[in-house]
Amino acid sequence: MNLALSIAVDATLITLVLALAAFGLAIIYGLVGVINMGHGAMLTLGAYFAWATTTAGIPFGLAVLLSALGVCVVGLLFEHLVIRFFYDRPFETLLLTWAFFLIATEVIKIVFGTDFRNVESPLPGAYELAGLKIPAYRSAVAGFTLLLIGASAFVFFRTSIGIKIRALIQNREVASLLGLNIALTYKLVFGFGAFMAGLAGALIAPMLSIDPYIGNVFLVRSFFVVIVGGVGQLLSGTLLGSFFIGGSETLFALFTNQVVAQAAVFFIAIMILRFRPQGLIKGR
Amino acid sequence: MSETLSKQEKSVRRSRWGGETGVAMVVFALLALLPTVFSGYVIYILPQYMLFGLLAMSLGLLWGFGGILSFGQAAFFAVGGYAMGLMMQQALPVNAAYLGIIVAVLAGGGLAAIAGYFLFSAGVRATYFVLITLALSIIAEQIAVSQSQITGGWNGLFVDRMSLTFGPLGEVSLYGDVAFYYFVLPLIVLCYLGFRWLTLSKVGKVLVGIRENEDRVIALGFNVSAYKTLVFALSGGLAGFAGALYASQANFVSPSLAGVLFSTEVVVWVAIGGRASLLGALLGGILVSSLSNYLSAITPEYWQLLLGIIFILVIAFFKSGLSGAVVQLFQFLQRRRG
Numbered sequence: 001m002n003l004a005l006s007i008a009v010d011a012t013l014i015t016l017v018l019a020l021a022a023f024g025l026a027i028i029y030g031l032v033g034v035i036n037m038g039h040g041a042m043l044t045l046g047a048y049f050a051w052a053t054t055t056a057g058i059p060f061g062l063a064v065l066l067s068a069l070g071v072c073v074v075g076l077l078f079e080h081l082v083i084r085f086f087y088d089r090p091f092e093t094l095l096l097t098w099a100f101f102l103i104a105t106e107v108i109k110i111v112f113g114t115d116f117r118n119v120e121s122p123l124p125g126a127y128e129l130a131g132l133k134i135p136a137y138r139s140a141v142a143g144f145t146l147l148l149i150g151a152s153a154f155v156f157f158r159t160s161i162g163i164k165i166r167a168l169i170q171n172r173e174v175a176s177l178l179g180l181n182i183a184l185t186y187k188l189v190f191g192f193g194a195f196m197a198g199l200a201g202a203l204i205a206p207m208l209s210i211d212p213y214i215g216n217v218f219l220v221r222s223f224f225v226v227i228v229g230g231v232g233q234l235l236s237g238t239l240l241g242s243f244f245i246g247g248s249e250t251l252f253a254l255f256t257n258q259v260v261a262q263a264a265v266f267f268i269a270i271m272i273l274r275f276r277p278q279g280l281i282k283g284r
Numbered sequence: 285m286s287e288t289l290s291k292q293e294k295s296v297r298r299s300r301w302g303g304e305t306g307v308a309m310v311v312f313a314l315l316a317l318l319p320t321v322f323s324g325y326v327i328y329i330l331p332q333y334m335l336f337g338l339l340a341m342s343l344g345l346l347w348g349f350g351g352i353l354s355f356g357q358a359a360f361f362a363v364g365g366y367a368m369g370l371m372m373q374q375a376l377p378v379n380a381a382y383l384g385i386i387v388a389v390l391a392g393g394g395l396a397a398i399a400g401y402f403l404f405s406a407g408v409r410a411t412y413f414v415l416i417t418l419a420l421s422i423i424a425e426q427i428a429v430s431q432s433q434i435t436g437g438w439n440g441l442f443v444d445r446m447s448l449t450f451g452p453l454g455e456v457s458l459y460g461d462v463a464f465y466y467f468v469l470p471l472i473v474l475c476y477l478g479f480r481w482l483t484l485s486k487v488g489k490v491l492v493g494i495r496e497n498e499d500r501v502i503a504l505g506f507n508v509s510a511y512k513t514l515v516f517a518l519s520g521g522l523a524g525f526a527g528a529l530y531a532s533q534a535n536f537v538s539p540s541l542a543g544v545l546f547s548t549e550v551v552v553w554v555a556i557g558g559r560a561s562l563l564g565a566l567l568g569g570i571l572v573s574s575l576s577n578y579l580s581a582i583t584p585e586y587w588q589l590l591l592g593i594i595f596i597l598v599i600a601f602f603k604s605g606l607s608g609a610v611v612q613l614f615q616f617l618q619r620r621r622g
Contacts (some may be wrong), residue, residue, distance in 0.1 A: 035411050035414075057395035082596065082600065085600075086600075090411055091353070091410065091411065092599060094353075094414060095551075095555070095595075095599045096596060096600065097594050098548065098595075099595045099596040099599065100596075102548075102588065102591070102595065103589060103593060103596070105588075106585055106588045106589040106592060107589065108612040110585045110589070111588075216544060219414070220418055220422060223415045224415075224419070227412060227415070228295075257430065259428055259429060260426075262422075262426060263422075263423045263426050263427060266419040266422065266423055267423070270403075270416055271396050271421070273406075273408060273412060273416065274403065274406045274408070275406070277406060277407065277408055277412070
């Protein structure tokens with residue numbers, strides 16, 4: 001019984017951390033149709049910014065916000081210089097954002113070096129609940145993810161900017177005829193996606209040791225979260241996809257090692273794609 | 285069939301076959317002369333880059349002609365390499381290297397055929413295909429790491445240089461670098477000619493049709509997913525072949541050969557060399573990988589950075605890469621002269 005409970009807690013925490021990592025990707029892919037292969041590099045950048053700011057003595061909460069803003073600025077610059085000319089060509093944006101990954105990774109290596117870095121956890125240790133040891137920081141991040149997704153749901157479904165964005169997804173031409181500034185909205189969406197990626201990177205930083213390639217681990221997983229959940233299903237899709245990817249990884253890791261578990265998860269994700277190419281929750 | 289071709293059609297076909305193939309022959313002739321000028325490290329390392337070029341050509345076939353981009357081409361290369369390594373360890377009554385090459389081609393092509401059939405018949409979108417092939421290369425790398433009792437794990441697998449046996453006629457050792465060089469080069473010429481012929485054949489035309497307008501090709505009654513599976517299998521088999529020879533040349537295979545970073549390096553080679561022609565991809569692989577080796581010794585970070593910037597510029601401005609730019613330059617000069 002206790003084992004089942006602890007597996008459930010583990011799976012929930014992994015699901016929510018993964019949902020946090022995938023959210024920025026889901027926003028950019030779901031709303032403006034760009035497969036952002038630079039997502040992993042944005043996460044890494046967020047983690048390094050968090051390392052730099054906390055090392056400079058800035059308190060953790062503010063450091064996270066600054067890191068996210070920093071990645072947002074980088075993302076906006078990239079969008080303005082390159083991506084905005086290619087919105088209607090998904091294949092090109094895929095390659096261009098991959099080039100962003102290559103360049104960002106090298107810049108990170110030049111600026112920060114290749115040694116492992118650590119961000120000290122603001123909430124070290126674990127607390128006990130119903131006889132279970134629950135890692136404090138991880139659960140705080142999980143709670144924050146829920147809050148964030150809830151807030152996004154509110155913005156998306158209850159505010160005028162949310163209505164505009166949804167109108168844009170449904171019909172670009174009509175939305176532009178109604179006086180919506182398409183170019184600006186796309187830019188805002190891309191910037192917000194980058195912000196979320198930076199936020200996720202900074203929040204994940206205390207959970208692992210940082211190297212220039214940490215984002216890679218999350219890149220493919222995040223993609224599978226998005227396409228397994230269903231593209232354009234920002235909230236429920238991201239959560240459900242994360243549950244499938246993160247949960248099954250927890251489950252497999254019980255019976256075999258981490259490496260085989262990850263391969264198995266990818267394999268399952270490919271199967272789901274094969275038989276439900278639209279994702280579990282059908283998109284537009 | 286050939287009786288129905290008009291004279292004009294025949295000459296068009298001949299000139300299409302001629303143009304690039306002629307350039308390719310000059311390139312191959314120059315490569316054949318290199319060992320008379322250089323020796324030592326250059327002749328040791330060049331066959332490796334030519335095999336990288338072959339890997340790039342396998343992607344060029346898939347991407348340039350079928351319009352299918354794979355981020356997992358290195359997975360098939362690594363499968364070929366490991367197949368060769370594992371076969372060479374066996375005590376076989378026949379030349380283990382021959383069997384290794386055959387197994388490598390069949391394994392690379394077979395895996396690609398299975399994955400391709402599975403995905404293309406489901407109509408998986410091109411962009412998703414990229415992601416799935418990326419995952420394939422991660423899976424391949426992880427399997428290579430985790431099954432260490434077979435693959436040697438992170439330490440990799442030592443592979444002997446192969447030798448050529450001709451039954452009772454005797455044996456030629458490829459232990460020397462010049463010998464290996466002259467073993468690899470003709471094979472690459474043959475692969476190039478074979479695949480060049482394929483791209484000019486009916487299959488190649490259907491592939492280009494799929495690249496340009498898939499729906500129309502479906503409407504014309506072609507089994508598009510079968511053609512896509514075929515080209516993916518061929519490209520996987522070619523990558524496996526290159527991997528097998530690479531393993532024997534480098535004496536070594538390791539999990540990073542299957543990895544994401546190496547996989548995407550192949551994409552960069554092909555983009556820069558030019559996906560529109562097999563020769564462009566082949567030369568892109570040879571040139572960019574040799575330049576990478578040379579410059580990453582001098583300035584590793586800045587070279588990778590530069591490569592990333594070149595990649596962006598090529599994707600944004602020169603869709604057909606360097607080879608396309610050269611062709612355009614020639615056409616421009618011809619127009620000015622004519």
